Amino acid sequence: MWNVGSxxxxxxGFQMAEKSDSKPEITRRGFLSWVRAGxxxxxxxAATGSLSAFRFMFPNVLFEPPQxxxxxxxxEYADGMVDxxxxxxxxxxxxxxxxxxxxxxxxxxxxxxTPNWLSTEEKFKCPCHGSGFYISGINFEGPAPRPxxxxxxxxxxxxxxxxxxxxxxxxxxxxxSNPESFLII
Amino acid sequence: xxxxxxxxINSISSPSFFLTLSIILLGVSLYFKQFWTRRSLGIAAAISxxxxxxxxxxxxxxxxxxxxxNLPIIAxxxxxxxxxxxxxxxxxxxxxxxxxxxxxxEKQETLPKTFVWPDLVYIEFIALIVCTVVLIVWSVxxxxxxxxxxxxxxxxxxxxxxxxFLGLQEMLVYFDPWIAGVVIPSIIVLGLMAIxxxxxxVKGSGYYSxxxxxxxxxxxxxxxxxxxxxxxxxxxxxxxxxWNFFGPYEFWDVHKVVLMxxxxxxxxIWVRGMGIGLPRNWLVREIFGIVLLLGYFAxxxxxxxxxxxxxxxxxxxxxxxxxxxxLLLSMLALPIKMYxxxxxxxxxxxxxxxxxxxx
Numbered sequence: 001m002w003n004v005g006s007x008x009x010x011x012x013g014f015q016m017a018e019k020s021d022s023k024p025e026i027t028r029r030g031f032l033s034w035v036r037a038g039x040x041x042x043x044x045x046a047a048t049g050s051l052s053a054f055r056f057m058f059p060n061v062l063f064e065p066p067q068x069x070x071x072x073x074x075x076e077y078a079d080g081m082v083d084x085x086x087x088x089x090x091x092x093x094x095x096x097x098x099x100x101x102x103x104x105x106x107x108x109x110x111x112x113x114t115p116n117w118l119s120t121e122e123k124f125k126c127p128c129h130g131s132g133f134y135i136s137g138i139n140f141e142g143p144a145p146r147p148x149x150x151x152x153x154x155x156x157x158x159x160x161x162x163x164x165x166x167x168x169x170x171x172x173x174x175x176x177s178n179p180e181s182f183l184i185i
Numbered sequence: 186x187x188x189x190x191x192x193x194i195n196s197i198s199s200p201s202f203f204l205t206l207s208i209i210l211l212g213v214s215l216y217f218k219q220f221w222t223r224r225s226l227g228i229a230a231a232i233s234x235x236x237x238x239x240x241x242x243x244x245x246x247x248x249x250x251x252x253x254x255n256l257p258i259i260a261x262x263x264x265x266x267x268x269x270x271x272x273x274x275x276x277x278x279x280x281x282x283x284x285x286x287x288x289x290x291e292k293q294e295t296l297p298k299t300f301v302w303p304d305l306v307y308i309e310f311i312a313l314i315v316c317t318v319v320l321i322v323w324s325v326x327x328x329x330x331x332x333x334x335x336x337x338x339x340x341x342x343x344x345x346x347x348x349x350f351l352g353l354q355e356m357l358v359y360f361d362p363w364i365a366g367v368v369i370p371s372i373i374v375l376g377l378m379a380i381x382x383x384x385x386x387v388k389g390s391g392y393y394s395x396x397x398x399x400x401x402x403x404x405x406x407x408x409x410x411x412x413x414x415x416x417x418x419x420x421x422x423x424x425x426x427x428w429n430f431f432g433p434y435e436f437w438d439v440h441k442v443v444l445m446x447x448x449x450x451x452x453x454i455w456v457r458g459m460g461i462g463l464p465r466n467w468l469v470r471e472i473f474g475i476v477l478l479l480g481y482f483a484x485x486x487x488x489x490x491x492x493x494x495x496x497x498x499x500x501x502x503x504x505x506x507x508x509x510x511x512l513l514l515s516m517l518a519l520p521i522k523m524y525x526x527x528x529x530x531x532x533x534x535x536x537x538x539x540x541x542x543x544x
Contacts, residue, residue, distance in 0.1 A: 091338045106338065111362045114340040121442055127344040129358050130428035132445065141445035142428075143358050145538040172538055 065090050071161040074101060074185045082117045082124075082135060092151060092163060093117065093124075095135060101183040103153045103163050104137045110144040124148065137171065147171040150181045191243065195432030200419060201527040204520065207415050211406055218280075218395075221273045233266070243434045249422055253327040258348050258421050265414055269406070276395035276402075283394075291392040342426035342439045351420025352413050358428065359522045361533075361543035369515070376512040383501065383509045408516055447532035450474045467537050474535035478544060481518070486510035 069090060077083055077096040086092045091106045091114065106124075108115050113128035123140075124133040131142030138147045152167035161183065169181035176182070214220040240246045250259060279289045290296075299305065332341075346354040356365040388397040395402060423430055425437035448457075451470045455463050464470045486507060490498040498506045522544075525531040533543045 088336070088338050111357065111366075113344060114338055116340070116342065118440065120440060125427050127340045127342045127427050129354070130445070141447055143360075143532070143543075145361060145533070145536060145541075145543045 067165040069163055070156055071103075071163050073160055074155075074183070077101060080135075082119070084117055086163075087114075090163070090165070092165065094153075094161070094163075097135070099185050101153065101161065101185060102137075102181065103151045104148045105151055105165070105168070107149070108144060109139065109146045109148060110142070115148075150176060152180050153183045154180065155183065191434040195435050198423070198430075198432035198435075199527070200423070200430055201524060203419065203423070204411070204415065204523065207411055208407075208520075211410060215273075215395075215403065215406070218277045221270060221277045223274070226267075226270050226274070229266070229270070233263075240433060245434050245436045249437070252330070254330050254348070255421060256327065258417070262414070262418065265410070269410065272393060273395060273402075275393040276398075279393050280396045283396075289392050289394075343437070345420065345424070348417060348421055351424075352416035355416045355420050355424070356519060359519070359526060361541060363541065364544060369519075372512070372515050376515070379508060379512065383505050383512075404513070404516075412516065412519060445530070447526070447530050449532050449536045450477070450534045451536060453531070467539055471535050471537055474533075474544075478535055482511065482514055485514060 069086075071086060071092075071094055074096075077094060079096055079098060081096060083094040083096070086094065087106050093104045093106055095102055095104060104124075106114050108126040108128065108131055110126065110129055110131050113126050115124040115126040115131070115133065117123075118125050122135060124135075124137075126132070126142065126144065129143050131139060131144035133139050133144070133148050136147075137150065139145070147170075150169040150171075152164035152169070154162045154164070156162040167180065169175035169178055219225060241250065249255065275290060279291075282289050288294075345351065353366065353370065356369060359365065360369070384401060386398075386401075388394070389401075422433070425431040425435075426439040426441070429441050429443050431437055431441070451463060451474060454473050455461060455470065468475075489510070490506065494506075494510075497509070501509065522534075525534075535542065535544045537543065
């Protein structure tokens with residue numbers, strides 16, 4: 001069993017020994033001024049830290065591709081083909097069907113993975129959860145709830161295709177009838 | 186001979202087949218207490234070990250199983266099996282003791298007692314050192330599967346979550362991302378936290394018993410072994426490129442084509458059933474699904490409170506009873522939705538893409 005009595009006696013002796021020690025005494029006022037200085041230093045450090053974290057949100061250089069780019073001349077695109085040359089850099093497919101050209105974002109509408117164009121099966125297939133889309137971008141299999149999104153497409157002054165990813169057209173909102181969402185050549 | 190056997194196994198393999206099989210196995214094994222003896226552990230180990238060794242001779246099976254990141258999962262599966270057996274073995278043993286009027290295992294006078302210091306602490310220390318050695322040897326022998334730098338514009342054909350999240354990744358196929366990825370995991374966590382408030386039964390506290398805790402153990406094993414462990418197995422070993430399902434001896438072909446023309450409930454009713462087009466208004470379009478969904482969460486609790494679950498309803502009171510029913514029905518919703526998709530190609534019961542609500 002634990003001997004409570006002896007424990008208390010030892011504690012008492014320890015306190016008395018400390019009191020007789022001639023250490024410099026800490027006054028209440030002195031202690032508070034230290035607390036004040038420490039608190040100011042802590043606040044300053046925390047404020048500097050949060051400011052620099054905020055500054056981190058605005059980097060000097062952005063290694064992102066521009067949202068607006070020129071995608072070559074319409075004659076470079078073969079009929080009935082999905083062109084994957086811009087997928088790596090800009091995450092956009094350009095599809096030509098007859099004289100109709102449109103640009104689809106290569107972002108799955110389920111969870112944002114990058115689908116792949118499977119030319120033999122003639123569909124876009126997302127590897128993450130198996131969503132499938134026709135060449136038109138319409139979803140037909142897997143969990144994706146809505147079609148792929150189109151981006152703005154137009155002809156630049158020099159005759160090249162101009163892709164503007166800042167503007168998105170969603171089929172389920174009826175935006176694919178917007179003349180800016182496709183190109184007739 | 187062997188090849189045709191593998192062909193047969195591949196052809197009957199499907200998610201619905203395996204899920205049904207595991208549910209039946211769970212039910213049957215809990216019904217017969219002979220499943221939880223030492224002898225049946227030996228038989229089960231021999232069967233599963235033999236099946237595993239037989240399968241390893243297959244090239245396609247070996248390629249998946251022998252992946253460095255899949256090895257720990259195999260080890261874990263055998264451990265899960267063993268510890269499920271151990272706890273149920275002790276529980277059935279205690280039930281037998283109680284029935285025979287003997288003292289239960291935990292109350293036996295002859296139970297050996299050891300001291301925390303030095304016995305337990307030494308064992309823990311040795312276990313710690315052994316684990317460290319195993320981890321170091323493991324990390325030296327099996328290389329981490331590091332691939333090329335990540336590129337957001339390029340998802341490799343076989344894109345998988347870490348193994349412990351594969352159950353979640355499987356759920357994402359059946360529900361809208363924010364429901365499968367946020368709402369359901371939150372319900373799981375909150376539901377686990379709510380267990381001590383719903384189940385205040387002191388029976389089985391401090392000792393193993395099956396007879397006194399049948400429904401609780403059944404719900405636990407269904408939720409853990411089937412809805413968590415089974416989905417991890419499914420995701421690790423049977424989901425290949427493009428999240429397609431592959432049989433155990435099937436080559437993981439990137440170009441495998443599976444007919445998956447999924448149809449929403451609204452299309453089933455409005456287009457195929459009534460022969461008219463989909464209504465424009467989403468509320469009218471989805472009204473059947475919404476009624477079905479509300480009915481699913483409202484009708485069974487009401488009927489069961491007057492029928493089978495009457496004693497629970499009286500014991501728990503209305504609030505705790507409704508909470509329990511909500512959690513149970515949420516848990517059951519996952520396998521129900523899985524079967525609906527696998528059998529009827531039903532994509533979403535309620536599909537409102539306008540408001541990102543797809544169930």
